[in-house]
Amino acid sequence: MALMKWEPLREIDDMFDRYVMSMGWPSRRQELITAGDWSPRVDISETDNEFLIKAEIPEVKKEDVKVSVDKGVLTIQGERKQEKEEKGKKFHRIERYYGSFIRSFTLPDNVDESNIKATFKDGMLNLQVPKSARAKHNAIEVKVE
Template structure:
């Protein structure tokens, strides 16, 4: 078993996420359809290797046409919408716990990314975004002469 360092901020973040999901309640939108007050946000994993950053977002039941990824000034933004199925005449819902509507997640990355070479794939409800790094600027040593 791997030893994992305790991060109290992660615990607080997880608790806050569970809290915000629990207090969101349904309301009528301007179109008359049921919507939620808080937009939902997909869960993501962000990993870094010496060559690239990888962002994987879970967005089940979302078509790839409904997902937009943009990179601007080192900020990666994932936007999209999960549409709720239309209510059928003979179907009565007893509980709806999944989130519907639009979502947006943004992440700041270091300046050493190559936004033009970024690639995104979408398979089985998981968006995978690979953003290569550029060659890191090496610090230049300057010799100081004593006069």
């Protein structure tokens, strides 16, 4: 019998996946497999006028990235190609993810989908999602009786 190192965080993660699957939802592992080979990290922030989405996709060419909006869902997809092993060059360790990726985000009702701007520089995809003036919600006070 082989000894295995106890990893409590992995066990918590496994327990969470079993719970999620018992509710009929896909586990996070299944979601990654169906969504792509890997998933870029994303920061989402908000100002008074827009939402800002920053996706970290180093070593991906601009032409290998596609951004689309369909029925209120913004999708970022692309591919990071793996280096081919060259003669006289051996890889001792490969820890970075390669292959296709896809991330989708449901946009709130108060955005102007037709004016989304995307810039790509130094492995960072920056999306500016402007808020629409017509859908801005005013704060109201609800009287509690």
